[in-house]
Amino acid sequence: xxxxxxxxxxxxxxxxxxxxxxxxxxxxxxxxxxxxxxxxxxxxxxxxxxxxxxxxxxxxxxxxxxxxxxxxxxxxxxxxxxxxxxxxxxxxxxxxxxxxxxxxxxxxxxxxxxxxxxxxxxxxxxxxxxxxxxxxxxxxx
Numbered sequence: 001x002x003x004x005x006x007x008x009x010x011x012x013x014x015x016x017x018x019x020x021x022x023x024x025x026x027x028x029x030x031x032x033x034x035x036x037x038x039x040x041x042x043x044x045x046x047x048x049x050x051x052x053x054x055x056x057x058x059x060x061x062x063x064x065x066x067x068x069x070x071x072x073x074x075x076x077x078x079x080x081x082x083x084x085x086x087x088x089x090x091x092x093x094x095x096x097x098x099x100x101x102x103x104x105x106x107x108x109x110x111x112x113x114x115x116x117x118x119x120x121x122x123x124x125x126x127x128x129x130x131x132x133x134x135x136x137x138x139x140x141x
Contacts, residue, residue, distance in 0.1 A: 025139045033135055040128040047121040054114040061107045068100050 025033070071080065071093065080096045081088040091099075 029139045036132045050118045057111045
């Protein structure tokens, strides 16, 4: 569901391009290729981090939804405990449901932010890859 267009192969291509014999490139072009390659790798790492955080947020959202479903099934008299730091506090059903709803909203906001960040990073990665290819093509041609 969260697929990027093979960042490892692109990363390897960028590294290979940076290591290619550059006999016809001048020193400034070599430095520029190196800088672009480093930026590309950093963006790839950041994209991987965002994808991992997004998957974590999705897992958290599923767990919270399951918990809300379980809380809905119990009677109002059933004692419920809510985690507060390292302790558990006896809470009413309404308090627990409110807390879980707030948590669900927070996770949804985080997912939205992470999704937009992922889209931005994917575009940036494509742009950096195109710039690197253009630079290599113009320097070798």
